[in-house]
Amino acid sequence: MLASAVVAGLSAPALAAEETPLKSLPYTPSLDVSAMDRTVDPCEDLYQYACGGWMKNNPIPADEARWGVYSKAANENQRYLWGLLSELSAAPQPAQLGRYFGACMDEAALESAGLQGLKAPLEAIAALNDRRQLPALLAQLHRSGAMGRAFFSFASGQDFNDATQVIAFVGAGGLGLPERDAYFRSDKGSVDVRKAYVAHIQRSLVMMGLSAAEAARAAQQVLKAETALARVTFKPEERRDPYKTANRMTLAQLQALTPGFDWAAYRSALGAPAELPVVNVTEPRFLKAWGQMAQTLPLAELQTLLRWQLISSTAPYLNKAWQEEHHAFYGKTLQGVPQLKPRWKTCVQLADAQLGEALGQEFVARNFSPELKAAVIKMTDQIKGVMARRVDQLDWMGPETKAKAKEKLASMVNKVGYPDRWRDYSAYEVRGGDFLGNVQRGAAFEVARDLAKIGKPLDRGEWGMTPQTVNAYYNAQMNDINFPAAVLQPPLYDAKMDDAPNYGNTGGTIGHELIHGFDDEGRQFDAQGRLKDWWTRKDAKAFEQRASCVAQQYAQYTVVDKLKINSKLTLGEDLADLGGLVLALEAWKQQVAAMKLAPQDGLTPDQRFFVGFAQWDCSHARDEYARMHARTDPHSPGRYRINGVAVNMPEYAQAFACKPGQKMVKKPADVCKVW
Template sequence: IAPALEAIGKIRGLPDLTAFVTGQHRAGTGADILFGIDSNQDYENAQSVITFAGRGALGLPDRDYYTKTDPKSVEIRNKYVEHVARMFQMIGETPDAAKQHAADVMSIETDLAKSMLTRVELRDPHNLFHKVQRTRLQAMTPSIDWNAVFPALGLGGVDTLNVTEPAYFAALETQLRTRPMAPWQSLLRWNVVRDAAPYLSADFVKANFDFYRKYLRGTPEMQPRWRKCVQWVDRDLGEALGQVFVEKTFTPETKARTVTMTREIEGAMERDLKELPWMGDATRQQALLKLHAIVNKIGYPDKWRDYSALKITPDDFAGDADRAISFESHRQLAKIGKPLDRGEWGMTPPTVNAYYDPQMNDINFPAGVLQPPLFDPKMDDAPNYGNTGATIGHELTHGFDDEGRQFDAQGNLRDWWTPKDAQEFQQRADCVSTQYSGYTAVDDIKINGKLTLGEDVADLGGTLLAYYAWKHATEGQQLKPIDGFTPDQRFFVGMAQWACGDMRPELKREMALTNPHSPEQYRINGVVSNMPEFAKAFACKAGQPMVREKPCRVW
């Protein structure tokens, strides 16, 4: 990082600052310094990939860390400033200079954080859609010469872009115009050091771990090197690793069973949409069009990514990390103005997760999430539908949650709901939000039900769809108890087992502020307490904790 630090030291004014930041963006290793330039599908035309300009990175996990006034938040900010100062001393600054420069970093980041949308506000795509001409961006931030930035990034021909948070750029301009250059040099140095710390010598790695993992998340010790290396290979060469993973772990039979299960659950969703008493025919027709347009991606991509342009050198770990990050940054920017690749995946095959993409209108289930103990081909259908089936239903429901429902069958941001049906949906979604807002995440921190609403609706709807699909798939079969559990009980046990685990209190606190998912226990108990099917399976009575007096249901 010495060349970057030397270059920062030579900055004398805004043109120098812009040139340095542009260079970092061009390299890809500092692509979120001050602002972010990326590619994404146009909200009003999902077939088109356009330029997005967004907020820059912060050193703390979320903007609320800078604005909350409770004692713990104040403590975290003080510890953060101490950490920044410590890192500055590690690159050669005196203790007094490091302390002052750390204060400069906190001051700038705080003023920028105040302008950023909250996590809840970010969930509404309309808040992120501000399509403008490049001249308009230049007018928003005249202190940055965008006519130099865009050509340097290979985007000289870009005239139209989406500015996700205009208020952020207004705040950035105010700060650039009113602050002297020295604090900006401190911020740039901090960005360089922070981003590189995981790949530098042991003292930087430990200092980075001590604050971000040990203090903020309560992690007592670093992962062994082999585990970190596996994670980095998956991050940087995921589809190369994925080819080997799929070959070794994912059989054609497993894929075929998953495809069949997915179709059963989509059939359950279709039957539900056709029978919903609160949805009118006009909205119902559009909902069915969207459902039928959803693309199912199971296991791995049809076409593997080509990494031949990425140079990996056995004796240059930090350089390998830089080149991999740069490779991905350039790959993303190269999409702008090109035909949309609907076959691309946003997760690697070994990933134990799944997702729905509202602009692609597809559901994606990597091979990693279709492995025991989550999906076990040797098990009966009940626990497999309860676990993997509920995951499939969860992602399918995302297409119709409070965020996904705003996109149409083609992935365009378009309101296809009648006002009455939108009101009916919101009334049912509010029931879920109120329910989860009553749960305690950790200490005195409640779940933010507005932040977790989409995931909570998907958890509930997905489990219901999986249950109905399992019943439909096994209709007419004489299912027997196994291991002392009835088939229905085995469904719910399977559903609950994906969430076995716990978090340390520090991580629970961070997740409560930043994670759109509720804590695991509520993703299970919050769901089944709304399901009469669960109460019947386990003989729960009215008034008991697992039976809600007024159950919530959206889908």
């Protein structure tokens, strides 16, 4: 659900305030009247009306690219986890989590280590004198944290044909810029970014010991090679088409795609199962081109590329000089972030990434009650019930497709709070005073854990987010909706608040994730999570016509400068935003049908529902980030995730007595409506 909004005329970057660990999560209400700007007419701009005060009072911190209700809640979570991890690391004999955090916070040890932790992979790259060594070398790099950055990724995934089975997936990688067109756009901003990227590569290689002249030549070689790979890489919107990424192959077919690369040797060195009946290659054209490059590129240039991929994927875990060099391009240039994150925040985020469910047990035990879980499950069941009734009432969908839609809905699993079975990290060795080694061993542990799933039946209890993550998601192949404990805390779900803002906020989030099962991408998967067309041709066409209304609307919105939303990329999220709030509104009406509701804070109950909805994404972003976000992220900016939804809901205009001709009122014939 995370997104950003662009606000014209942002003030200078705020200096990062001195932050301290928290012993408990702070409370902010899910409808905050101080976050509003009541000088704005809600019939002209709901977002500014609901969020104007929040944006004024919450400038973007100097170490952030964007700042919103979600990111602020996540930051408060991190401060709470900082306190928890600090206590664990201060124990006389700290256990795994405490040792990890303590080693990460030991900056003196980090400074003295230098590049010592990369000695083995750098020596292996230097020793590459025969292309037959490449499979084992790539496996070594992939195990230690460069998976995906070093040319490609190799992981487990659900079989598109049979979602109960887990098979191997090979994905495209190797690019240092955010997406493929960043290598080809000719506008001044894009040209400047490429120049800055080359300068960053050059500086990094000098730090590794190359002369300035050698580094300059090598940086150009890197850009040339990455540009060639970008040419055969999918655009972000292409990756949203599951039929393009579903390319089942036998091992013989995979080997034929890259004849000079020994996949058996790679799998053996990586630790993948020896027997792989099938492999899914997400981008065969890329893999074929990469295979040719691996055989024709001079070995010295191949070594240069591998060194760059290793150091660019490892720099954030090295000493301060490397962190700052990495931030100079990926933070400042690409996202406009003036300041490096404080060390505590980096260490909390890494603990979450590498020991997330161990940390999650601590978080849940202190912050997620059985009563809260029951309340959210009730809301989820209500919203699923609304969806079932709405499917029955659709005038554009025939009975055959309706039956399949209701079957999928009935099969959809609700996951609320945390997994039923916690992940076992006992095989992950964490050593005090060895931060980079811990990161590398953590990467190897995760690669091994992931590869072990190949060839086995699917574990439907697995989660893709940790409980302390302020976010939610739908998994099309699992056909489940997932709401971590941290997204069910104030100011998102607020047990102290009346139902209206809770249904507008959390209800909208639940509806959003549910609708993902029926958006332009999710609708292509059936009740069992198979990539299978269950729509009649007539009904599919009717859906596409309604979805195109949303796409056309969002394509008109300006992100920053003259850059418009890429509505082909954002369509699924835009459909989920709209459909999700429609479901939440009806569920709330049913919840309060027998109640007599009075206005509060100068807002009617209906107005509280919509303001509660709008305030989930009060946010703003730096221009640099907004540009990158528009080209890579499937979510529209926050302003349009709010106004773009409300303008399609006649109930909103009724709630605020808006009149025809005002910006938040569409002509009835122009209203976009799918579900």
